[in-house]
Amino acid sequence: MYNLNFKQERSLDLVGIGRLCIDLNADQFNRPMEETSSFSKYVGGSPANITIGASRLGLKTGFIGKVADDQMGRFIVHYLNKNDIDTSVVSVDQTGAVTGLAFTEIKSPEDCSILMYRDNVADLKLDTSNVSEDYIKQSKALLVSGTALAASPSREAVFLALDYARKNGVVVIMDLDYRPYTWKSPQETAVYYNLAAEKCDVIIGTREEFDMMEQFEKDFQKDDQKTAQKWFDYHAEIVVIKHGSEGSIAYTKNGESHKGGTFKTKVLKTFGAGDAYASAFIFGLMNGWDIPKAMEFGSASAAIVISKHSCSDAMPTKNEIDEFMSEAVAID
């Protein structure tokens, strides 16, 4: 098992911090974006997607973020409110910043890519004045994602949130969420990711994301167990390494490891898997489930979301996941 102390008297279960953006998913798929003519608009941004997924599963959620002072910003806040996510500390940028856009391309179910417009985005204008200790200490857990570390003042806001969380016994969960186009260099990314991950109780990332973080430590390269052990020397209780369609593996500080399988699904697009997996895995942890059960729930959520067009809109309820699992073919 694992030792995560979710303080049950807290009024919120999970507070996300970071990117609130818009996904524009091509309506014409199985072709390159150059040959598409229309897109469907959804709320996006990895931490937003994970928080939306957690809320849809029934967790009491909030979000610390900044949106543009325009129709897209209002669309995002309205959607969060509609999904029972507290937006009392979502602030509105007054500098003329815009909403980050993620254009998604579905060339084939296995060949998907994201074209991100990230210049002068409102989410990276989040600053320390937007981070409230009183808000954070009312939550059992804080979810941070790596991309919010990509630029100041968002970077400082996240580190302040991490400090408030540690000071007030808030469990910190980090989804690595590495988006190269948001950073100046992999080296810069690795430095800030490592500094943040040292403060986290649960770290979730793909093998490639951990490899980026460990680029200065060649002997860690591609060794899941060594990767996990590094973080147990800091605050980590659980390290999850995702391997796409091959599944995932989780390590706990007490020396256990668990291989997570996948579920057979009709893949429309591959992105969204990680956010769905994280939201359902976190739900399992917050309900005291053992790691294998939480991983299985995460995999089921991922299988559902990658069979659908969106990420946030597609995040399933608990009943939808339970129903899927009762009929699905598990692949170990």
Ligand SMILES: Nc1ncnc2c1ncn2[C@@H]1O[C@H](COP(=O)(O)OP(=O)(O)O)[C@@H](O)[C@H]1O
């Ligand atoms: N093709 C697939 N079929 C079924 N499950 C999948 C597939 N791809 C990913 N998953 C599930 O989603 C999880 C996260 O996917 P992954 O691609 O590793 O993360 P990310 O989306 O963050 O890159 C995997 O560990 C697996 O459980």
Ligand SMILES: O=C(O)C[C@@H](O)[C@H](O)C(=O)COP(=O)(O)O
């Ligand atoms: O995080 C973004 O800005 C893009 C997301 O909104 C998009 O849905 C996506 O890429 C999800 O990524 P994944 O779940 O990590 O595959």
